[in-house]
Amino acid sequence: MSDSIVTAKIGTLYGLGVGPGDPELITVKAYRIIRDTPVIAYPRKRMGDKSYALAIVETFIDTSRKEMVGLTFPMTRDAETLAREWNKTIATVYEYLKTGRDVAFVTEGDPMLYSTFIHMKRLMESLHPEVRVESVPGISSINASASRLGIPLADGDEIVAIVPATDDREQMRKALIEHDAVIFIKVAKVIDLMIDVLFELDLISKAAVVHKVTGQEERIYTDVASLRGSDLGYLTLMVVRK
Structure with missing residues (x-):
């Protein structure tokens, strides 16, 4: 019998718009993906900060049953700092994706309108083109x-x-x-x-x-x-x- 090579399935990265603030304004599709996705990533300005996007979804999902990943996006224009933090962010998310787990990155408003997810999508597609990236629109x-x-x-x-x-x-x-x-x-x-x-x-x-x-x-x-x-x-x- 010839040896077979099993290629591990790569997870999907979802950019989920969770709306402007009222949890009832989350779309049915975004809710379904959040409910079914094992890893929920969320943005924060610095370690320990409360995430506005996370606060929206916490009202209707049990975060204790999810792998919750806080991603730090420092409010700076320093190119070196930004590059270092962004590379760290992509590496963190890819650790989950490469094991076959989907990751839902939640962002207030819409993920393709002045959103942190836009750069995440570009960088992930550049560094790891094998990853499927999907955007789910939200109410801005x-x-x-x-x-x-x-x-x-x-x-x-x-x-x-x-x-x-x-x-x-x-x-x-x-x-x-x-x-x-x-x-x-x-x-x-x-x-x-x-x-x-x-x-x-x-x-x-x-x-x-x-x-x-x-x-x-x-x-x-x-x-x-x-x-x-x-x-x-x-x-x-x-x-x-x-």
């Missing part, structure tokens, strides 16, 4: 904010933009001038500048700010001018509908 904070505010983002031939808020004043002005509706994500760090721009364009009454939309800590602000000098927190966006 952008969609959820429109519903909570009762503001349609676009109708008919209107144009809507999603813009990372920065301190580039002219770019922020241009985005507002050229579009019917603009969602500024990560707006907390430049809220004073954005208020100034809104006043300049006579749009202050057309703006609203939402923090951790649909979550237990949700805060909605329609008097945007009153937010000058406020510390709003990371998961904050602004909707401007002209």
Whole structure:
């Protein structure tokens, strides 16, 4: 009898969007994969930090029956630090995948819209092309904010933009001038500048700010001018509908 070579099955890496905060906004497909997947990975800024995405899924799964893997994504622009941490992250996840276990990486919102999963997908496919990577869409904070505010983002031939808020004043002005509706994500760090721009364009009454939309800590602000000098927190966006 000739010797046979058995190739170990490689697990699948899932990027699961778990929605903006309300656990009831998780899709049926994402719930099924979380329920059936033995390894749940989740993002955190540093060791010991609470993960917002994990807090969402903890409400409906028994994490004691899962292999829970916290992945640290430091908030830095230092290339050397980022490369080291990302390589460590991919190596950690691959240790589970190479044994045939599927891994579900949970992320708030949608995994293919300004998500940590985007880089994870690229790097995993580059370093381990044998791994199947699948993205499962989720409801983004952008969609959820429109519903909570009762503001349609676009109708008919209107144009809507999603813009990372920065301190580039002219770019922020241009985005507002050229579009019917603009969602500024990560707006907390430049809220004073954005208020100034809104006043300049006579749009202050057309703006609203939402923090951790649909979550237990949700805060909605329609008097945007009153937010000058406020510390709003990371998961904050602004909707401007002209």
